[in-house]
């Protein structure tokens with residue numbers, strides 16, 4: 033079976049299960065699953081039923097595709113994403129993106145919970161992703177490794193405008209109308225699952241990252257390979273103060289009491305969820 037065959041099989045399966053033909057795909061990050069609850073006329077398809085989809089194993093990631101209407105658009109929401117640290121290959125993680133494209137999505141909205149590296153950021157901020165640093169990809173964990181199928185996309189896809197300037201304009205307009213500030217910055221993807229040491233935090237800041245997480249860049253590589261237009265939004269779930277030289281990592285390093293944990297990430301994501309949902313809805317309305 034080739035990749036194209038696998039994509040066709042999964043696409044045929046989800047299109048047979050429900051009648052809607054989505055134009056926008058949305059990937060929901062840690063703790064941001066509540067957006068799926070505002071989908072109208074939802075049809076839920078668990079990942080475990082879809083051929084070729086790996087199951088989600090992380091708390092806060094439900095593992096369902098949700099089809100329905102939002103702001104007059106037909107959407108396909110991936111409620112729960114797959115990560116490299118779960119033991120999945122870059123190709124497995126991005127297979128759902130291939131399927132979104134195959135069933136008609138020309139736009140991908142990709143979201144995540146991320147740690148804020150930019151000293152101006154506060155927990156709960158929303159950051160428009162202007163660009164990314166794909167660290168796993170740069171050392172060989174790129175989902176496009178292996179034979180290229182020219183029917184899926186070019187061997188050497190351009191990434192100079194990976195995050196669509198027009199969609200970013202729309203997001204800025206929506207945030208301005210809703211009256212909240214929207215950060216804009218560079219997202220760096222790491223493999224995880226361990227959080228960063230102070231030396232790694234320092235390194236990430238030096239190389240130009242504003243926010244750090246364990247997802248997204250691989251999905252965006254495949255989305256661009258597939259000629260999808262991408263909007264990326266990070267929810268800053270915790271802030272990571274830059275280490276002072278010589279200081280050890282300690283309690284409060286992430287702007288929270290005690291060491292950073294996934295529970296804090298989920299709790300802060302839940303607090304920012306209403307703004308996050310209104311931002312995405314506003315962009316959908318204007319598409």
Ligand code: HPA
Pocket residue numbers: 145146147148227228244245246269270272292297
């Ligand atoms: N580091 C890496 N990934 C994350 C973080 C973080 O601080 N917060 C949410 N995802």
